[in-house]
Amino acid sequence: MAERDRPTRPIDEARALHPRTGTSTGVMDAGAVENAGAKPGSESRAVRRPSRMDVQQAAPLRPGIVVAGRYRIERLIGVGGMGAVYEATQVAIQRRVALKVVRADFAGDAAMAARFQREARAASAVHHPNVVMVHDFGQDEDATLFMVMELLSGESLLQRMRRDGSLPPREAVRIAIEVLGALEAAHEAGVVHRDLKPDNVLLTEAFFPGAGKLKVLDFGIARIVDRSGQTGGAQQRQSDAGLTEVGQMLGTPRYMSPEAVARLPVGPAADLYALGAILFEMIAGRPVFAEREPVILMGHHLRTPAPRLRDSAPSGLYVPRALDDLVDALLAKLPTERPNSAAVVRKTLLDLIADPLAFDPPPEEVHAKIFTPPPDQVVKPEHFVRGRSPLWRALRLVPVVLLVAGIGTMLYFHRLRLEQRRAEEQSRIGVIAHTPTPAEEPVERRVEHVRITLTGAPESARFTWDGAPIEGPVFDVPFDGLSHRLEVSARGYRARQVDVIADGPHQLDVSLERARRGAPRAER
Known part of the structure; x- marks a missing residue:
């Protein structure tokens, strides 16, 4: 790195923001630890806004500099306590990437270098569409550590919740499914995140479930575990000990598992506890424990039973009992529960x-x-027996009889409408209800595949489904409710890509536009 320059202004300290839109790029400072409500002067580590000196030390590169002979700096994206993040171009293939560089004054810090290297190892070990991709890691000729990741833009789940408040349960569950896909891949690779929180979940632009548009970020304090779920090996534990100073708590108190608070070995169950806390907060619109003092908050995680989600959800918001039970199980104090x-x-x-x-x-x-009326409005029997004659008493009962009959009629028709709606929905998603006979029990059978019908394509068109060739224009695919990439190409036409959710039969118009002379055409 031959030349250094001072950036014009500091940018967000914990998460890099897009220079034009101000939205999150998905690149986070690995050392940032959130302590909500920490008082000034307390010993808890809290994210702070970098000073001018921090910016000068963390972001000394200017546009045009080439790092490691491969990555040309385009612009500064963000500055954090550990280093700076730039938008860069991989010169050989002209790919835009996010380049994270450790601060110059940390170049000789062995613990910081080990943490930075562990973040790269942990993230690169997990291959999943919902995990931010690490392309490269290395050291420049002047001993500056750098890491190259995919460049993302969007907003964090934390920003989404702050803007919209409580999310509909169905939407919250879809987000949780995407996060769980990333956790499943990480745990299978032997990686425990240990700092899962809304700020580490990025909803990229045009997010919709199943398309890999949600990204789990920041493996800066992740831990490698063995297949039994325990921390892996004496060398790994010694490395972790070297990265943890006395009195320092790794993680975010609001989403920290009881075993992490107690400084016990953590495994995949710690990430599931954090996921339960996130799911609770998405639907309830508030954290599981709302204390702002970190020490008191961590004490609640250790000893206080988590409130039930159904009791904490906003009034009028229905939470399925199965979802309530699952969140309660995720927030159990013991990992084995x-x-x-x-x-x-x-x-x-x-x-x-x-x-x-x-x-x-x-x-x-x-x-x-x-x-159900309020207790003070409940009609008591004696209210109807104070007439002057039996006829008067009978007449006073007529409104009651009419009211009961009206309520019964409303219940009947409401139930009838629900049954009709259930039949329509089941028919749409391919659930076939078998009519029971007197000799057998009712049975439900789920269709395993859905049919995709394509129209408008040339006769010579070729089709691929998630990159695999398929015979078209009519084909069946597994029913999984997720998004898949359909590509249609033909010689002499411009290729076309369509995202299709396999949740039911689809008929799609995939007409292709003829390629103009000199324009790129579909591959043979």
């Missing part, structure tokens, strides 16, 4: 979201809320 794995939790949520009526309140709960 939580679900066995991220795969188990993900399957439970997939089964829940596959039910078209799971997030609609059952008729009995709707009627209980509508027709």
Whole structure:
């Protein structure tokens, strides 16, 4: 690195922001630890806004400098306590990337270098569409450590919750399913995140479930574990000890598992506890424990039973009982009392979201809320027996009889409408209900595949589904409710890509535009 320059202004200290839109790029400072409400002067590590000196030390590169002979600096994206993040171009293939560089004054810090290297190792060990991709890691000729990641833009889940407040349960569950996909891949690779929180979940632009548009970030304090779920090896534990100073707590108190608070070995169950806290906060609109003092907050995680989600959700928001029970299990104090794995939790949520009526309140709960009067308005029998004659008493009972009859009629037609809606929804998603006979029990059978019909494509068109060739224009794909990439190409035409969610039959118009002379055409 031959030349240094002072940036014009500091940018967000914990998460890099897009220079034009101000949205998060997905690149975070690995050393940032959130202590909500920490008082000035306390010993808790809190993210602070960098001073001018911090910016000069952390972001000394200017546009045009080439790092390691491969990455040309384009612009400064963000500055954190550990270093700076730049938008850069990989010169050989002209790919835009995010380049994270350690501060110059940390160049000789062995512990900081080890943490930076561990972040790169942990993130690169996990291969999943919902995990930020690490392309390269190395050291420049002047001993500056750098890491190269995919360049992202969007907003964090924390920003989304601050803007919208409580999220609808169905949307929260879809987000949790995507996060669980990343956790499942990480745990299978032997990596425990240890700092999962809304600020480390990035909703990229055009986010929708199943398309890999949600990214789990910041493996800066991740820990490598063995297949049993315990911390891996004496060398790993010694390395972790070297990265943890006396009195320093790794993680974010609001989402920290009880075993992490107690400084016990952590495994995949710690990430599931954090996921339960995030899911609770997305739906309830508030954290599991709302204390702002970190020490008191961590004490609650250790000793105070978590409140039930159904009791904490905003008024009028229906939370399925199965979801309430799952969140309660995720927030169990003992790791052994939580679900066995991220795969188990993900399957439970997939089964829940596959039910078209799971997030609609059952008729009995709707009627209980509508027709149950307050205690001071309950009509007592003696109110109807104070007439002057038997005829008068009978006449006073007529409104009561009419009211009961009207309520019964409303209940009947409401239940009838729900049954009709259930039949329509089941027909749409491919659930076939077998009519029971007197000799057999009712059976439900789920269709394993859905049919995709393509129209408008040239006769010579070729089709791929998630990169694999398929025979078209009519084909069947597995029913999984996730998004898949369909590509249509033909010689002499411009290739076309379409995202398709495999949640039911689809008929798509995939007409292709003829390629102009000199324009790139579809590959043969």
